[in-house]
Amino acid sequence: MKILNNRSTARVPLWLGFLFLILFAAGLKALPVRSESEGTVTGKVQYPGIEHYRGTAALWPNCQPSLFQSMKTIPPPEYMTALLPDGSFSLTAPPGRYCLGVVVRQTKGGDMGKPRPGDLVYFIPLMGGDVFTVDLRAGKIENIGLNQDGWILPGQ
Numbered sequence: 001m002k003i004l005n006n007r008s009t010a011r012v013p014l015w016l017g018f019l020f021l022i023l024f025a026a027g028l029k030a031l032p033v034r035s036e037s038e039g040t041v042t043g044k045v046q047y048p049g050i051e052h053y054r055g056t057a058a059l060w061p062n063c064q065p066s067l068f069q070s071m072k073t074i075p076p077p078e079y080m081t082a083l084l085p086d087g088s089f090s091l092t093a094p095p096g097r098y099c100l101g102v103v104v105r106q107t108k109g110g111d112m113g114k115p116r117p118g119d120l121v122y123f124i125p126l127m128g129g130d131v132f133t134v135d136l137r138a139g140k141i142e143n144i145g146l147n148q149d150g151w152i153l154p155g156q
Contacts, residue, residue: 036138036139037094037095037138037139038092038093038094038095038136038138038139039092039093039094039095039136039137039138039139039140039141039142040090040091040092040093040136040140040141040142041059041090041091041093041098041100041134041136041141041142041143041144042088042089042090042091042141042142042143042144043057043088043089043100043102043143043144043145043146043147044086044087044088044089044145044146044147045083045087045089045102045104045120045122045146045147045148045150046087046146046147046148047104047120047148047150050087050104050120052085053083053084053085053086053087053104054082054083054085054104054105054111055082055083055102055103055104055105055111055119055120056080056081056082056083056102056103056111056112057080057081057083057089057091057100057101057102058077058079058080058081058091058100058101058102058103059077059078059079059080059091059093059098059099059100059134060075060077060078060098060099060101061078061093061096061097061098062096062097063097063098063099063131063133064131065125065130065131067099067131068099068124068125068131074114074124077101078093078098079091079092079093079098080112082111083102083104083111087104089102093136094136095136095137095138096135096136097133097134097135097136098133098134098135098136099123099124099131099132099133100123100132100133100134100144101121101122101123101124101132102121102122102123102124102147102150103115103119103120103121103122104119104120104121104122104150105119106118106119106120106152107119115153116153117153117154117155118152118153118155119152119153120150120151120152120153121150121151121152121153122147122149122150123147
């Protein structure tokens with residue numbers, strides 16, 4: 001009769017361990033970290049008939065109204081976060097003046113990216129107009145409250 005050793009050892013390939021370490025480190029970097037040297041803007045958007053929100057809130061530094069002359073020419077924002085299902089958001093960035101924009105997706109496709117015809121847009125003027133600015137101060141939270149003034153981006 002042969003006696004088997006009940007201790008089973010599984011060897012994990014070295015490359016798999018490195019992959020796990022890289023993914024873990026990338027995940028930590030993606031976690032929101034509030035710093036005393038940064039400021040935060042919080043708020044919420046709401047639109048009649050929408051119960052579950054998907055989309056993004058974004059900040060552009062040193063913005064001018066000319067930045068939003070055309071939805072096709074809006075540059076990528078410096079800071080962006082996904083909306084929570086209730087339409088609320090929280091964005092953290094270094095102190096300074098920023099333009100704020102929120103896009104609520106009503107179209108198919110990913111949540112990130114420029115507004116598409118049919119999406120709801122908040123705080124971003126259509127073809128010029130006044131931009132919505134927020135001044136972030138180190139260690140402070142700027143709550144802009146509830147906004148219900150979204151508009152639907154028209155077709156091209």
